[in-house]
Amino acid sequence: MTAGPALEVKGLSIKFGEFTAVDEVSFTVERGEIFGFLGANGAGKTTTIRMLCGLLIPSSGSALVGGLGFADGGKGIKKIVGYMSQKFTLYNDLTVGENLDFAAGLRKLEPRYAAKRRRELFGLIGFDRPLNTLVASLPGGVKQELALAAAMLHDPEIVFLDEPTSGVAPASRARFWALIRKVTALGKTVIVTTHYMDEAEQCGRIALMRTGRLIALGSPDELKASAFPGPMTELDFNGSAPAAFLENLEKAPGLLELSPHGMRWHAAFKDKAAMEAALAALPAAASCTLIKPSLEDVFIRLVEGVER
Amino acid sequence: MNQTLKAFIKKELVQTLRDVRMRILLFGAPILQLTIFGLALSSEIKNIKLAVFSQPGDTAAVRLADDFYSSGWFKPALFSPGEDAFELIGSGRADAVLIMPPGGLGRAAGRSEGKMQLLVDASNATKARVVEGYAKTITARAAAAYGAPPAQALSFDVRVLYNPAMESALFLVPGVVGMLICLVTIILTAMSLTRERELGTFETIVSAPLSDGEILLGKTLPFVLLGMAVFVLVLTAAHFIFGVPVRGPLWQLFLAAFVFIITTVSVGTCISTLARNQQQAMLGGFMFLFPAILMSGIMYPVENMPPSVIAAAYLDPLMYFMRLLRSIMLKGGDLHVFWTNVGALALMAAFAAGLAYNRFRQTLD
Numbered sequence: 001m002t003a004g005p006a007l008e009v010k011g012l013s014i015k016f017g018e019f020t021a022v023d024e025v026s027f028t029v030e031r032g033e034i035f036g037f038l039g040a041n042g043a044g045k046t047t048t049i050r051m052l053c054g055l056l057i058p059s060s061g062s063a064l065v066g067g068l069g070f071a072d073g074g075k076g077i078k079k080i081v082g083y084m085s086q087k088f089t090l091y092n093d094l095t096v097g098e099n100l101d102f103a104a105g106l107r108k109l110e111p112r113y114a115a116k117r118r119r120e121l122f123g124l125i126g127f128d129r130p131l132n133t134l135v136a137s138l139p140g141g142v143k144q145e146l147a148l149a150a151a152m153l154h155d156p157e158i159v160f161l162d163e164p165t166s167g168v169a170p171a172s173r174a175r176f177w178a179l180i181r182k183v184t185a186l187g188k189t190v191i192v193t194t195h196y197m198d199e200a201e202q203c204g205r206i207a208l209m210r211t212g213r214l215i216a217l218g219s220p221d222e223l224k225a226s227a228f229p230g231p232m233t234e235l236d237f238n239g240s241a242p243a244a245f246l247e248n249l250e251k252a253p254g255l256l257e258l259s260p261h262g263m264r265w266h267a268a269f270k271d272k273a274a275m276e277a278a279l280a281a282l283p284a285a286a287s288c289t290l291i292k293p294s295l296e297d298v299f300i301r302l303v304e305g306v307e308r
Numbered sequence: 309m310n311q312t313l314k315a316f317i318k319k320e321l322v323q324t325l326r327d328v329r330m331r332i333l334l335f336g337a338p339i340l341q342l343t344i345f346g347l348a349l350s351s352e353i354k355n356i357k358l359a360v361f362s363q364p365g366d367t368a369a370v371r372l373a374d375d376f377y378s379s380g381w382f383k384p385a386l387f388s389p390g391e392d393a394f395e396l397i398g399s400g401r402a403d404a405v406l407i408m409p410p411g412g413l414g415r416a417a418g419r420s421e422g423k424m425q426l427l428v429d430a431s432n433a434t435k436a437r438v439v440e441g442y443a444k445t446i447t448a449r450a451a452a453a454y455g456a457p458p459a460q461a462l463s464f465d466v467r468v469l470y471n472p473a474m475e476s477a478l479f480l481v482p483g484v485v486g487m488l489i490c491l492v493t494i495i496l497t498a499m500s501l502t503r504e505r506e507l508g509t510f511e512t513i514v515s516a517p518l519s520d521g522e523i524l525l526g527k528t529l530p531f532v533l534l535g536m537a538v539f540v541l542v543l544t545a546a547h548f549i550f551g552v553p554v555r556g557p558l559w560q561l562f563l564a565a566f567v568f569i570i571t572t573v574s575v576g577t578c579i580s581t582l583a584r585n586q587q588q589a590m591l592g593g594f595m596f597l598f599p600a601i602l603m604s605g606i607m608y609p610v611e612n613m614p615p616s617v618i619a620a621a622y623l624d625p626l627m628y629f630m631r632l633l634r635s636i637m638l639k640g641g642d643l644h645v646f647w648t649n650v651g652a653l654a655l656m657a658a659f660a661a662g663l664a665y666n667r668f669r670q671t672l673d
Contacts, residue, residue: 105315
């Protein structure tokens with residue numbers, strides 16, 4: 001394992017014809033980090049990851065993955081990273097053993113070494129079914145764990161997981177995240193994309209992407225503090241919200257964000273004074289509670305939010 | 309051999325052969341098709357209804373008619389004297405009408421003059437050609453019995469020469485073999501590649517540190533092997549079910565098949581680079597297959613096609629393979645025919661493989 005950060009990305013861009021899919025993205029990821037990419041579909045998360053796996057050559061900018069660049073067309077990078085794409089990575093019509101044998105063949109792993117790695121990884125993911133089990137017959141969560149094992153068969157330093165838990169049951173999602181933490185405990189770096197806010201909370205740092213640009217970067221707490229410097233309240237009108245009040249609130253000076261959350265509303269303000277002024281006319285039946293902003297609030301404010 | 313290539317071969321073979329439906333499609337269907345094609349076509353040209361119009365007392369004509377009816381191909385059509393020959397054919401009561409010379413066949417043959425006329429229902433052109441061929445064979449035999457010089461009697465076409473029994477199965481089975489190999493390799497290759505892209509498993513393959521050539525070879529070589537297996541199987545079946553001979557050397561047969569399959573697998577690869585999903589790959593495969601089969605000479609002789617189509621037929625790999633199969637299996641594999649056609653096929657294979665490699669590389673990103 002070489003020294004230095006796992007990823008060092010500077011001004012990374014890629015264009016497909018006229019379309020700029022990833023635009024001047026810069027960040028650094030230290031070894032052993034869980035680094036998350038958060039963003040809507042088409043924000044450029046997958047494209048960024050595919051470049052960092054050596055699958056796409058950047059149009060401009062530089063990226064060092066485990067200290068390696070793109071001079072050899074990405075082949076060196078491919079050797080030291082593991083990639084689990086968001087679609088199928090295992091063949092449903094092959095058995096567990098056949099899938100892992102093929103993964104070993106793709107990486108030209110020596111059979112004895114591959115068998116040793118397989119045992120280690122089965123221990124890591126807690127897989128104890130027979131090797132001749134058809135992958136199609138496995139539950140979704142187990143399939144994803146096995147896909148991770150296949151992506152790590154060649155013992156990569158850095159593991160890229162593109163939406164590894166989409167379509168997986170909540171209990172299995174929690175199991176998978178426990179597994180991700182185990183992987184980083186082994187000294188590996190994990191880069192993960194997700195749609196789930198609760199998963200993003202578990203990342204060491206998060207990069208928020210919108211339309212190919214990196215719009216925020218930091219730990220979940222840092223992101224919350226920078227997106228919402230002032231207080232945030234949850235308004236409960238105990239029934240439907242009075243339209244007139246909401247309309248006034250929307251225009252209130254110092255309001256940063258107003259968004260519906262089920263029957264309740266979240267309102268964030270620049271500072272305490274702005275909040276008190278805006279909520280002076282709060283109907284008697286309504287209650288307001290100070291809350292800590294969630295990542296979802298951050299996401300709404302930074303990615304989908306209206307510019308104020 | 310390269311470890312990655314071995315892993316690919318094992319994986320593709322297991323994937324293709326694990327599915328029962330796929331096994332049936334690969335090995336059951338060709339045998340079934342072979343049988344149906346062979347049997348349906350060979351029964352169609354038996355029981356040809358023939359009416360013989362002759363003068364009363366023309367014993368030579370009666371003998372010739374007997375030759376026809378005892379050949380096993382013809383049976384007498386039912387008609388009453390004085391009926392119109394065209395009417396007979398038009399109403400479908402006769403497939404062919406043989407009209408003897410007005411002065412009687414015996415006299416005409418003795419003096420080498422007078423004409424015998426054969427009317428054939430050509431609404432089915434293939435059948436008409438077969439009927440014509442039969443009639444030529446029988447009358448030639450009869451003419452020889454009369455001592456007429458063979459050159460003067462009738463001219464044969466190539467088919468009669470190498471398929472003297474005029475068994476259409478003998479002639480068509482090599483065609484069916486070629487068609488099936490074409491179908492299996494093109495569709496299978498195109499579908500398999502497209503499926504990987506569609507499901508997303510292709511991402512995992514390209515994320516491994518492999519060269520483009522390794523990936524392409526890994527995804528195509530298994531289908532070359534499968535194609536060869538199907539070829540051996542269909543050939544064996546053709547030999548034992550229809551008694552189709554293999555008169556030429558086996559090495560010619562296998563070399564021809566190998567070069568042909570490289571071409572078709574490359575075509576399948578090109579199709580997969582254009583198709584977005586498996587349905588498109590399947591349809592694309594058929595869009596290539598149908599013209600390829602029609603222009604190959606399996607069903608209609610290439611020589612009978614309009615010049616523009618003949619020009620296109622020379623770009624049809626199946627046509628060369630067809631010529632090779634017929635030449636090797638039925639005629640004993642003339643070396644000149646072999647090398648010219650294998651050479652043409654090899655050129656096409658090289659071009660198709662190059663195009664496939666180029667297209668494939670472009671779609672890797």
